[in-house]
Amino acid sequence: MHIYRFLLLNLILMMTTLISSGQAHAQQPAPYYRIAEIVVDSTQLTAYNAALKEQMNTAIRLEPGVLAYTALADKSNPAHITIFETYASIAAYQAHIQTAHFKKYKAAVEGMVQSLTLRDMNAIGIVSK
Amino acid sequence: MHIYRFLLLNLILMMTTLISSGQAHAQQPAPYYRIAEIVVDSTQLTAYNAALKEQMNTAIRLEPGVLAYTALADKSNPAHITIFETYASIAAYQAHIQTAHFKKYKAAVEGMVQSLTLRDMNAIGIVSK
Numbered sequence: 001m002h003i004y005r006f007l008l009l010n011l012i013l014m015m016t017t018l019i020s021s022g023q024a025h026a027q028q029p030a031p032y033y034r035i036a037e038i039v040v041d042s043t044q045l046t047a048y049n050a051a052l053k054e055q056m057n058t059a060i061r062l063e064p065g066v067l068a069y070t071a072l073a074d075k076s077n078p079a080h081i082t083i084f085e086t087y088a089s090i091a092a093y094q095a096h097i098q099t100a101h102f103k104k105y106k107a108a109v110e111g112m113v114q115s116l117t118l119r120d121m122n123a124i125g126i127v128s129k
Numbered sequence: 130m131h132i133y134r135f136l137l138l139n140l141i142l143m144m145t146t147l148i149s150s151g152q153a154h155a156q157q158p159a160p161y162y163r164i165a166e167i168v169v170d171s172t173q174l175t176a177y178n179a180a181l182k183e184q185m186n187t188a189i190r191l192e193p194g195v196l197a198y199t200a201l202a203d204k205s206n207p208a209h210i211t212i213f214e215t216y217a218s219i220a221a222y223q224a225h226i227q228t229a230h231f232k233k234y235k236a237a238v239e240g241m242v243q244s245l246t247l248r249d250m251n252a253i254g255i256v257s258k
Contacts, residue, residue, distance in 0.1 A: 033201055035211060053254045060256040068257035070199075070213065072162055072250035081253065082164060084199065084213055121201035124210065125182045127189040128197035 029089035031067060033121040035082060042079040044112040049073075051112075052081075055105035063099065065092025158218035160196060162250040164211060171208040173241040178202075180241075181210075184234035192228065194221025 040048045059066040065088040074080040087093040096102055169177045188195040194217040203209040216222040
C-alpha cells in the first residue's frame with residue numbers, strides 16, 4: 001500500500017542523510033608534531049646538510065601527509081641540529097618512514113649522526129604573518 | 130657652454146641611477162631565528178600557557194618584525210616547552226623585547242619559569258605545504 005512505500009522511502013532518505021552527514025563531520029586527525037635533535041660529526045656536516053635538504057624537499061613535494069620541516073643549526077655549534085617536523089597525522093609519519101627518499105637519507109647519514117633524540121610534541125600555539 | 134651643461138646633466142642622471150639602483154638592490158636583513166627552551170613550574174602551567182599565547186598573538190598582530198612563533202610542549206612532560214621564534218632581523222627582536230606586551234608577559238611569568246635557555250640559530254632549510 002502507498003503508506004508502506006512512503007514510510008520505506010522516508011526511512012531510506014533518513015539513513016542516507018545520517019550516513020552522509022556523519023562522513024561530512026568526520027574528524028580530521030590532529031597534526032603530529034615532532035622535534036628531532038641531532039648531533040652530526042662536524043667533519044661531515046656539509047654532506048649531512050645536503051642529504052637532509054634533499055630528503056626534506058622530496059618529502060614535502062611527494063607526500064601529502066608531510067606538512068612542514070624547519071631545520072636549524074646552533075650558531076655556536078653548527079653540528080647541533082634541531083628539526084621541527086609537522087605531519088598530517090601519526091599515520092602520515094609512519095607512511096613517511098617507509099618511503100624510498102627517507103630510507104635513502106637514513107642510509108646516507110648513518111655514519112654521520114652521533115646522536116638522535118626524538119620528542120613527540122603538543123602544540124601550545126602556532127602563529128605567523 | 131652647451132658641453133658643460135650636457136656633461137653636468139649626464140652626471141646627475143648617472144648618480145640618480147646609481148643611488149636608486151642601490152636602494153632597489155639594498156639587501157633585506159636575514160631573518161633572525163631563535164629557539165627558547167623553557168621549564169615551567171608544572172603547578173602553574175595553565176597560567177603560563179595562557180600568558181604565552183597572549184604574548185604571541187599580540188606580538189604577531191602588532192609588530193611587523195615578528196614573523197612567527199611555534200610553541201610546543203613535550204607530550205611526555207608538558208612543563209618542558211620549546212618555542213621556535215622568527216624575527217625579521219636582530220633589530221626587530223631588540224625592538225620586540227621593549228614592547229609593553231612582552232614586558233607584561235615577562236612580569237606575569239617571572240615566578241613560573243624554572244629555567245630558560247636561548248639558542249641563536251641558522252636555518253639549514255625550511256619547507257612547507
